[in-house]
Amino acid sequence: MVTIENLHKKFGKNQVLSGVDLTITDGGIFAVLGPNGSGKTTLIKSVLGMVIPNKGNITVLGENIKKNSDYRHKIDYLPQIANFPSNLRVKELIKMIKDLRKPTNEDERLIQLFKLEPFLDKKLGNLSGGTKQKVNLVLTFMFDSPLIILDEPTTGLDPISLIRLKDLIKAEKAKGKTILITSHIMSFVEEISDEIVFILEGKIYFKGSIQKLKTKTNQPDFEHAIASILSDNHA
């Protein structure tokens, strides 16, 4: 599904990614983890073509992404911070994104699911953080693309919406889609993901199942396993 070879990225003097090699197979939920500033978002944005790598190759569904924009038809992306043009109404934004990508009716179901009906005529600038995130989720999930990338999807969501989000992600997985998630909420990651990709200092430190991570670090639970990687490498 996604192949990344020898990816390097530098912002000024700050080397963020230094030789990432990663293969994401078809189907399943992959969690990209790592401490703050380890390059998770940079990695994801490189796959999306928003960050231009200094070196390395990325292919998505067999297409090299360099100087290409069509492959993004096959990706649904949820950005980390939901910042939308503030003088646009929710309804207009949804209509606009549909106009830019392709027609779909899926948005109605998602609006119902997240109970967004009362906000449709409100301006995006007047919405709370959690409601904006729900709009963000609607925009992401309304297209039926084979690859879904979620950057911190749980930010600002209330418990009930979080449950709905988990159900939604599981349903997408059941359709055979590939889902990439970054999150700092370990319980969420543990519950939902099939495989962990751990980034440390710009490289892939670990890739495999949660069980494998626990064995490797010799820790009984997932949260401690992650913590032990971090303390081993920073102590």
Place this chain on the structure above:
Amino acid sequence: MLKILKYSFYDLMRSRWSYVYFAFYLLLGVVLLFLNNDLSKAVITLMNVIIVLVPLIGTIFGVMYYYNSKEFTELLLAQPLKRSSIFLGQYLGVALSLSMSLILGLGIPFVLYGLFESSAIWDFSLLLVTGTFLTLIFTALAFNIALSNENKIKGFGYAILLWLFLAVIYDGLFLMTLIMFEDYPLDKVSLIGTMLNPIDLSRTLILLKLDISALLGYTGAVFKQFFGTSFGLIVSFVMLTVWVILPVLRIVFKSKKKDF
């Protein structure tokens, strides 16, 4: 690109500032035409206002729009759209809505005044054409500055400096060189110097069309000889077009390499 253009354009059409800008020109046009009654004087006054104000508004609007729509741009970047079409669409959205405010704002009072029967129609059209060119040029320059500067304050600062340089400082430096080298023949140098600044170029173009070049002395005669001919006119418009194309190309080039 057309879809982005459409949304940027609508977005700006809903913003209060487009109407303020439009209303300003409407008021200016009405006051100058109906309270003054001397058409050629009105055109000269309008020229003085347009030459200074259009670049300033183009620069500020361009920079402001880019920084304000940053989130929207990031949303668009994750969609299956080419980068060049995103940025060119936004640029044209800003430039066209500003041009529309200018053309409608000045055009309506002139039409009401009975422009189509007057002989000033060519002078007036030239005024609007150069105004539109200046909008296109300075909005493109503003987008360039904004693309190269992540920091909003810096971006605004550079944009204002650029405007100040081309509208005021350039003329000063130009005049100083002319005085310093007054012993030499300077007609070619001053012609080229004028060509290199879009504001000066537009001003000269309009002044010479208005047949007041006698006021400009010997250099005026040289200029008249050059700009008055159709060759000079074509060269001037080619220069203005180049002034649009170069910054637009840099927008395309720069946006392809930028990280978001």
